[in-house]
Amino acid sequence: MIQTFVVLYSILIYAGGxxxxxxxxxxxxxxxxxxxxxxxNKNQKHLLAGAEDYGERRYNYDMEVQEMGCxxxxxxxxxxxxxxxxxxxxxxxxx
Numbered sequence: 331m332i333q334t335f336v337v338l339y340s341i342l343i344y345a346g347g348x349x350x351x352x353x354x355x356x357x358x359x360x361x362x363x364x365x366x367x368x369x370x371n372k373n374q375k376h377l378l379a380g381a382e383d384y385g386e387r388r389y390n391y392d393m394e395v396q397e398m399g400c401x402x403x404x405x406x407x408x409x410x411x412x413x414x415x416x417x418x419x420x421x422x423x424x425x
Contacts, residue, residue: 333407335403337355346392359403398421401417
């Protein structure tokens with residue numbers, strides 16, 4: 331069974347470097363890009379700070395948010411490794 335929904339994503343860069351990690355809001359789902367966009371706009375400051383904090387705790391390294399936005403996640407409940415994230419839509423970029 332495959333479920334499709336919209337999630338927030340973050341691209342986190344190791345401070346002073348070019349390597350990056352991608353973080354997905356697995357516990358926060360939206361029914362549409364519009365809902366995701368409204369949530370992001372309302373909570374942008376906290377979401378950016380939270381993503382940076384998550385990256386630093388998860389990877390034990392100073393991290394910077396490079397990009398944040400919404401994407402479509404297709405979750406295969408029978409084979410989670412086959413899940414896909416597509417249609418990335420950037421809402422905020424450091425550049």
